[in-house]
Amino acid sequence: MLYTDFGKTGVTVSRLGFGGMRFEKPQQIDEMAAVVVRAFEKGVTYFDTAPGYCEDKSESICGTAFKEMKKTGRPFYVSTKTSEALPDNIRRQCERSLERLNVDAIDFYHVWCLVKPEDLPWRKKQGALDAFRKLKEEGLIRHISVSTHLEHGYVEAMLDQGDGLFESMLIGLNIQNHHLRYDGVQAASRRGMAVVTMNTLGGGILTRHPERYNNIIRPGDASILETALRFNLSLPEITVALVGFRSCDDVDEAVEVVNRFRPFSEADIAACSEELRRLYREFCTQCGYCGGCPQDIPVVRLMEAYNCGLVEGMEKAIQRLHYHWNASDVSALLAPCTQCRACEDACTQHLPILERFEEMKAAYAQMQASGQGMGAEE
Ligand code: SF4
Ligand code: SF4
Numbered sequence: 001m002l003y004t005d006f007g008k009t010g011v012t013v014s015r016l017g018f019g020g021m022r023f024e025k026p027q028q029i030d031e032m033a034a035v036v037v038r039a040f041e042k043g044v045t046y047f048d049t050a051p052g053y054c055e056d057k058s059e060s061i062c063g064t065a066f067k068e069m070k071k072t073g074r075p076f077y078v079s080t081k082t083s084e085a086l087p088d089n090i091r092r093q094c095e096r097s098l099e100r101l102n103v104d105a106i107d108f109y110h111v112w113c114l115v116k117p118e119d120l121p122w123r124k125k126q127g128a129l130d131a132f133r134k135l136k137e138e139g140l141i142r143h144i145s146v147s148t149h150l151e152h153g154y155v156e157a158m159l160d161q162g163d164g165l166f167e168s169m170l171i172g173l174n175i176q177n178h179h180l181r182y183d184g185v186q187a188a189s190r191r192g193m194a195v196v197t198m199n200t201l202g203g204g205i206l207t208r209h210p211e212r213y214n215n216i217i218r219p220g221d222a223s224i225l226e227t228a229l230r231f232n233l234s235l236p237e238i239t240v241a242l243v244g245f246r247s248c249d250d251v252d253e254a255v256e257v258v259n260r261f262r263p264f265s266e267a268d269i270a271a272c273s274e275e276l277r278r279l280y281r282e283f284c285t286q287c288g289y290c291g292g293c294p295q296d297i298p299v300v301r302l303m304e305a306y307n308c309g310l311v312e313g314m315e316k317a318i319q320r321l322h323y324h325w326n327a328s329d330v331s332a333l334l335a336p337c338t339q340c341r342a343c344e345d346a347c348t349q350h351l352p353i354l355e356r357f358e359e360m361k362a363a364y365a366q367m368q369a370s371g372q373g374m375g376a377e378e
Helices: 029-041 058-070 087-101 119-126 128-137 153-160 178-190 202-208 210-216 224-234 248-259 266-279 299-312 314-324 330-334 342-346 353-370
Strands: 003-005 012-014 016-019 046-048 077-082 106-114 141-148 168-172 194-198 240-244
Touching (some): 012 016, 016 248, 029 058, 029 248, 046 194, 046 240, 058 077, 058 087, 077 087, 087 106, 106 128, 128 141, 141 153, 153 168, 168 178, 178 194, 202 210, 202 224, 202 299, 210 266, 224 248, 224 266, 299 314, 299 353, 314 330, 314 353, 342 353
Parallel strands (some): 016 046, 016 240, 046 077, 077 106, 106 141, 141 168, 168 194
16 A cells, blocks of 8 residues: 655545445445445555435445444544535534544545535635634544535635635546646645545546546556556645445455556656547547636536536436536526537637537436436446
């Protein structure tokens, strides 16, 4: 296992982190807790969970495992989150997490799910950061962290609004989308913060469709999992890469990859990106050049979701918008579009963005008509 300093916190953690958002059988608490314990036994010391993950069972599964892990006397670190804004609600959710996790204090408590630039200023106004500060003073949390889906320069602007409280940042970055977030990762690193990546395997897309990524696998790597994990762990600003483990087999495979880790050179990283670009010309590269829509339509996010649709079908794109980008009504989201085509004119890939909007609207309407709902996120 690889270990490193966690920013300026004085804590040393494993670079492979346990992502508690993909347990295979969330209702089987003991069976899934064994997956957490397996990772701990193999050297993983950073464990990330949240209320609501895995049918709201993830914290309980982790807490069951932590009870056993504490008996060993060996250190491990617990990360969980709240998207609440009001101080009373934050406290209530923190206390509930502490109880479910079977710990006296949460090591890394996250201001969770900052999706829009206005989210943090609004929560600050409600007293959220003061509430976090107080929880820390009382010893219920040890470090204040932030979790975001913002992109490009919005990440640095958000960090500037954190009153210097944030000691680590959780952000979705992987081999496919690092254009979108790498600036933000560097901004956090310049501030001495630890950086943890979620979506290391593209939300599971990379490993669910390995046949599509054969050409990306670097020489000597056993699988796309190995290339994707090496990619994130080779970026010097990234402290921990989370993998959402479903089972003990997933843990064993990822631990083996980390145990034989060889960093990519900058040239390797550029080659991975170039190969992805060559293979998937129809993919949005998430460069962000179309981001100035006069109607504030989140074109970059819509196209990120469309990327998922290209691999897994348009229903997945709609689910991605719902679960990842907090946008459940695609028609309402696109209603203000005036079809001015400024986004298409700006698109570096010359993508037919408006055509894609229509495809997504049609898929959404079909899902509504069939009454199938959003289904579960994988
Ligand atoms: S075409 Fe629609 S989405 Fe694109 S820039 Fe114009 S208003 Fe925004
Ligand atoms: S400009 Fe084109 S490639 Fe870049 S983010 Fe927008 S849609 Fe994607």
